[in-house]
Amino acid sequence: xxxxxxxxxxxxxxxxxxxxxxVLSILPLVDEFIVVLGDSDPGDTTxxxxxxxxxxxxKIIDSVWDTGKYSSGTIYAQQTHLAKKHxxxxxxxxxxxxxxxxxxxxxxxxxxxxxxLHDREVDGLLFKYLHFWGDYWHFHESHGWxxxxxxxxxxxxxxxxxxxxxxxxxxxxxxxxxxxxxxxxFKLKVAEVDAYIYHYGWVRPxxxxxxxxIVFNSHYNKKQQSGIPSERKLxxxxxxxxxxxNLPVFQGSHPSVMKDKIAEFDWGDQLQYSGKRNRxxxxxxxxxxxxxxxxxxxxxxxxxxxxxxxxxxxxxRKAPA
Numbered sequence: 187x188x189x190x191x192x193x194x195x196x197x198x199x200x201x202x203x204x205x206x207x208x209v210l211s212i213l214p215l216v217d218e219f220i221v222v223l224g225d226s227d228p229g230d231t232t233x234x235x236x237x238x239x240x241x242x243x244x245k246i247i248d249s250v251w252d253t254g255k256y257s258s259g260t261i262y263a264q265q266t267h268l269a270k271k272h273x274x275x276x277x278x279x280x281x282x283x284x285x286x287x288x289x290x291x292x293x294x295x296x297x298x299x300x301x302x303l304h305d306r307e308v309d310g311l312l313f314k315y316l317h318f319w320g321d322y323w324h325f326h327e328s329h330g331w332x333x334x335x336x337x338x339x340x341x342x343x344x345x346x347x348x349x350x351x352x353x354x355x356x357x358x359x360x361x362x363x364x365x366x367x368x369x370x371x372f373k374l375k376v377a378e379v380d381a382y383i384y385h386y387g388w389v390r391p392x393x394x395x396x397x398x399x400i401v402f403n404s405h406y407n408k409k410q411q412s413g414i415p416s417e418r419k420l421x422x423x424x425x426x427x428x429x430x431x432n433l434p435v436f437q438g439s440h441p442s443v444m445k446d447k448i449a450e451f452d453w454g455d456q457l458q459y460s461g462k463r464n465r466x467x468x469x470x471x472x473x474x475x476x477x478x479x480x481x482x483x484x485x486x487x488x489x490x491x492x493x494x495x496x497x498x499x500x501x502x503r504k505a506p507a
Contacts, residue, residue, distance in 0.1 A: 187303050189296075190275030190341070191216035194265040194351075195283045196224030196251060198232040201398045202390035205283040206235045209244065210443040212279055215292045219244045222269040224251045247272055255363070259350035259406045263365035266351040276303060277311075279338050280347075280354075284387035288441040291381035298379045299338065302504060309345065309374035310354065311338035312499060316436070317385045320427035320457050322448050323436050328472040329480035333492060336376055336499055337383060345374065350406075353498045373497075377504040384441060388427075391453040395425035424456070426467055431459050433472075 191212050198205045209219055221236060223246055236244060249268055256264040270278060277299045281287070287295075295311075302308045312334050317326040336353050339345050348355040349366055356372040390398065400423075440448060458464075463473060471477055480493055 188275040190273035191219040191279045192269040194222040202394040203283040207443045211287040220272045222247045260365040263347040263351040266347040286384045310336045310376045311379040312376040324433040376499045392424035396423045
């Protein structure tokens, strides 16, 4: 059995992504790791960070982003698809640049891949998620945050990154462009794996978080592409995470590869841990009354069962061997 890891990115280091940690976290599990790097700004250090790992498993593929051809966020899918095409494993482990796997889950994941290798009914593996917010000690479990996602897929040419590559679908005879298409697509049949993805995409200094939000949104909205503020203006803009003490506190341990990253945490004085929400900004989704009510119902009345959650997969029960 061979497992390939793959990911993509552009200007990662400037936006405070833990891509190096993402790669390191699953490197012991995979036989190769494909990274597609887009044409980045001259000051981006992502390539150097990856090369500093010093592993011959890592293969860097250079690419050029064409957001005109691949709009509405599909540039992420196209770049992810490019990385997937370079993979040679039986199973392909897709990890985004802000996702990390705890080392305690690696044996569990490997065993699950071995157990289901020849079960052709299974297209992929479904992981649980921890979404950290603001710092490394608060996380989301509220309505509207996805609780599961596909991160390991079978090496099948018909399995395509879908929409903005948060997930995958089967698209026979794919035309190479229509990553947003619904017609003629099929949800993957997946089995659960008892492992978590630690999502750190919302853990960064407020200035970096604001920059990330603006740049990220520009890839979905053509009107915003020409309206990105200059780097000088971006430095003066900050993101308001809201009151963190309204969120659950993380009691577990972080992946060991995150030790140095967590040690760099120095923006606690820029966060709000108590008091009332700033009414001068639009509320975050989890602060809105509707979502607070739904979160309460899910947690205390339905024992964690989500209400109206969109699931881009078909879950099939497969007991451990």
